[in-house]
Amino acid sequence: MRFPLRFEARTDSPKYLSAAVPVISIIAALVVGAVFLLATGYAPIETYQEMLKGGFTTFYGITDTLGLSTVLIFTGVAAAFAFQMNLYNIGGEGQLYLGMIGGAWAGLAFGDSLPSAIAIPVVLLMGALFGALWIVVPAIVRSKLGTSEIVTTLLLTYVALNLMNYFIYTSSSFFRDESTTGFPQGRPLPESATIEAFGSTRVYPTFFLAVVVALVLFWIVKRTEYGYRIQVIADSPRAAQYAGISAQRTTLSVMMISGALAGLAGSALIVGPFEKLDISITTMGYGYAGIVVAALARYNFVAIIISAILFAGLRTGGDKLQITSDTPVHIGVILQGAVLLFALGGEIFRRYRLRVVRQQQQAVAS
Amino acid sequence: MNDNIWILTFADSIAIATTLMLASLGALFNERSGVLNLGVEGVLLMGTVSSFLATDSSGSIWVGLVVGTLVGGLTAMIHATLSVVFRANQIVAGLALVIFCTGLANFLGKPAEGRIISEKIVPLDFGPLTDIPVIGPIVFEQDIVTYFAIALTIAASWYIFRTRSGLTLRATGDDPATVDAQGLSVATIRFSYTILGGMLIGLGGSWLMLARASAWNREGTTNGIGWIALALVVFAGWRPIRIIFGAVLFGFTLQLPFTLQAERITFIPTAFTQMVPYLATLIALVALSTPKSRQALGAPKALGIPFVRDER
Secondary structure (H helix, E strand, O other), X not given: OOOOXXXXXXXXXXXHHHHHHHHHHHHHHHHHHHHHHHHXXXXXXXXXXXXXXXXXXXXXXXXXXXXXXXXXXXHHHHHHHHHOOXXXXXXXXXXXXXXXXXXXXXXHHHHHHOOHHXXXXXXXXXXXXXXXXXXXXXXXXXXXXXXXXXXXXXXXXXXXXXXXXXXXXXXXXXXXXXXXXXXOOEOOOOHHHOOXXXXXXXXXXXXXXXXXXXXXXXXXXXXXXXXXXXXXXXXXXXXXXXXXXXXXXXXXXXXXXXXXXXXXXXXXXXXXXXXXXXXXXXXXXXHHHHHHHHHHOOOOHHHHXXXXXXXXHHHHHHHHHHHHOOOOOOHHHHHHHHHHHHHHHHOHHHHEEEEXXXXXXXXXXX | OHHHHHHHHHHHHHHHHHHHHHHHHXXXXXXXOOOOOOOHHHXXXXXXXXXXXXXXXXXXXXXXXXXXXXXXHHHHHHHHHHHHHOOOOHHHHHHHHHHHHHHHHHHHHHHHOOOEOOOOOOOOOOHHHHHOOOHHHHHHOOOHHHHHHHHHXXXXXXXXXXXXXXXXXXXXXXXXXXXXXXXXXXXXXXHHHHHHHHHHHHHHHHHHHHHHHOEOOHHHHOOOHHHHHXXXXXXXXXXXXXXXXXXXHHHHHHHHHHHXXXXXXXXXXXXXXXXXXXHHHHHHHHHOOOHHHHHHHOOOOOOOOOOOOOOO
């Protein structure tokens, strides 16, 4: 006996599904979240209202969300850029740490002797450079030997985590603030190497940098010869080979750029709001969230800006629950994961339609 | 005295290898059927948190082990549904599962943070056998789950390579069209093995909680062991017996920082010794990617590719 429902290939994918799949996924995720909230004795509607208020509908809710979306846009485009060539850089988290280390190092070493106009770009670029260097080994072995980049980039995140621990907790560390007693802290960067937020908000000018970077990447992938090369290799490695396109070199450069973007996420946090090497970043998971942001946007760089803002809202809303009441904090992360799981499942409706197979047809088919 | 500590380290490596062995074996079953589940770390976390909560409320480690195993299977069912029924991209689905499970495990474990369970899985008592030098602590001072994991891995090897169902399993991972032509349901086979794999991973997570951690420390409880387990499957060339050796080897690197700390060997900072397991795994993966070794490894040919019968 066969199941009476069957997926049947679609010849074309209706436009409305591009919007319907994410929207339905979000609703479904909220329902799943509500089940867990109810099961643990919380009121789902009130919790969601609080989250909405904390993340989207008040002035500080909106500005906090935009502020947080900055880092998610960076890590989102980092994951999406690699994915353009079917490469999975899931070590964005570790590259982000290295970006912070690189940015903090540059700021502490040169910040005093440089004017802001130079110091800030130097900090940002040093972060990008460190991020790119952190992915260089996975990139080389992927392009030369074909070692799966998925596990190698991820393993290096745990190495990066220990490196962060080392730089912050070692007493003689360059990064450590020795004037504080008690819990180890990072040494604050000189003022010339940091930026101020707009007014009383938590939005930094780096938000606009993130948006511009996303738009530039969109243009690179769609309009340049380099972007065209990436598309050809992604669609058909063999066609690329015949056309004389070197998949090895492009793999290497795409992964390095992806690492640099994740590193930039880290150094953008250094110029503001962190302004020092801070161990608290290791509990935030912005690098991992970038993968979700990118996947929900279906790796489209413009859509990433929107999905980053959406996820930032879920996060700020969830975080504010912690401050305002005794409600569960982690519901924000659950919702992130659930949205992506549903969106992935929903993808099939873009390629297939669900058809009820009648008994007779089944007999013929089998 | 110094010799002794290294023997104990080795004995502990075998112990910590239990989680690696079970998680890798679970991933191996998934992958042999053609399903790539990158969500091992997430399933492992769900296993640890649920076994903590179950043992904490029931007072019995056995309840904890059973609940952890079942929750592992249930979690893997999400992945099975997405990758087998919905033909989703298995790589992204696995990652999404990790994120979802991290959030859920933290959510469920929040009330338990800072508490310690009093019950613990303890080594079996073999009486005087334990006192045999070298062999005693290594062979006779393990707990029942560790012995079970080793026995299970050996049995799995026999099952996969010597039985008819094992042949079907391998065929499903290598050439699903043939299995389908025989009138067997590829979807059912893949679905079942993904859940079986999840149960093994869940058991591994429960053991980690009940024999080692004893407390819920958020995502730090598993600390990337799931990812090492995934790499271990490649390292073992998708063969169960080799998982045992690989698990002990990587177990040793996981145990090393604790021994060095206990021995006050501090000329290498702890942060660096704690990098060793991940770096060792990385080096092993790279070494196994040369064209020659890759041929010898023999990954399932249809790994990660959804099966769609040619439809008119």
